Amino acid sequence: MKSLNADELLNVWEQGLNQPLLQRALMLLAAAFPEIKSDSLAKLSIGQRDLLLMQLRERLFGQLLLNRSACPECDEQLEWQNNLSDFMVPNGKHASDQHFELEKDAYQLQFRLPNSLDIAAVVNSKSALSTQQQLLSHCVLEVKREGSDYEPDHLPETIVQALMGRIEQLDPQADIRINLACPECSHEWTVLFDIACFLWEEVNGWAERTLQTVYKLAVGYGWSEQEILSLSPVRRQLYLGMMGA
Ligand SMILES: [Zn+2]
Structure with a gap:
């Protein structure tokens, strides 16, 4: 500095x-x-x-x-x-290129933490998806449901909330x-x-x-x-x- x-x-x-x-x-x-x-x-x-x-x-x-x-x-x-x-x-801080996993119900997700580019994309977006869903669409790298590929945009709300909770836990300095x-x-x-x-x-x-x-x-x-x-x-x-x- x-x-x-x-x-x-x-x-x-x-x-x-x-x-x-x-x-x-x-x-x-x-x-x-x-x-x-x-x-x-x-x-x-x-x-x-x-x-x-x-x-x-x-x-x-x-x-x-x-x-x-x-x-x-x-x-x-x-x-x-x-x-x-x-x-x-x-x-308290992980890099945003580090990969994490979440398993909940029948879903297995790979994700990374949000960065400034993700947030800028969400702020400027006119998408009908909620802010959280949009943010996750950038940060979720892979979703499987019972072992098969699954579309991240269709994640149920319980999984979205669990993932948001995990992100807050992993990046406490941001919150x-x-x-x-x-x-x-x-x-x-x-x-x-x-x-x-x-x-x-x-x-x-x-x-x-x-x-x-x-x-x-x-x-x-x-x-x-x-x-x-x-x-x-x-x-x-x-x-x-x-x-x-
Ligand atoms: Zn008062």
Whole structure:
């Protein structure tokens, strides 16, 4: 992993603005992990991808996560914090080209874990099949029923659910859930922590603040964007303070 400077991170942010979240996550990783080819990044299992995103987040913004959620019962705003390391699952990620087997009822399946390409295909699809069935149509490699070949699209719902459960079990890093309790009404609920979404929002907030700082310093001192971005964040803040801004 390389450290992204302010200019590099702003470039990724700008290019990602009109892209879907899935693509934004891959663009951040491609910039930060130039040693991994971009088609290899797209083929990482979601858990592998998320672990890299967490490592990048730690490098960019540190370990501490601050977040807000509204209580679904009484709408109380809850602030919660965690360390990123709380969400890193040791040995929790398999590669998406690794093959697994599931045997249930009369069915024997070979499957692999979903990757970003599978999810992109499902998001962009106009198929009448359910999202889960479509995802599985990418990930199921072979189905046999009582020893004979069987069409994966026709799997019964019990098998679809068993397979989805198995995929979640095999890729726990892709499915981080946080238990919250409301201090007002004691309601307890669970939220999904999606590092791709969380990190992109942070990068977005950071980019907007950085561009405001560039604007103020450019107006105040007549420096170019490049000159301002090449300053450390500490110096930018100090110069901003000297302007009384
Ligand atoms: Zn509440």
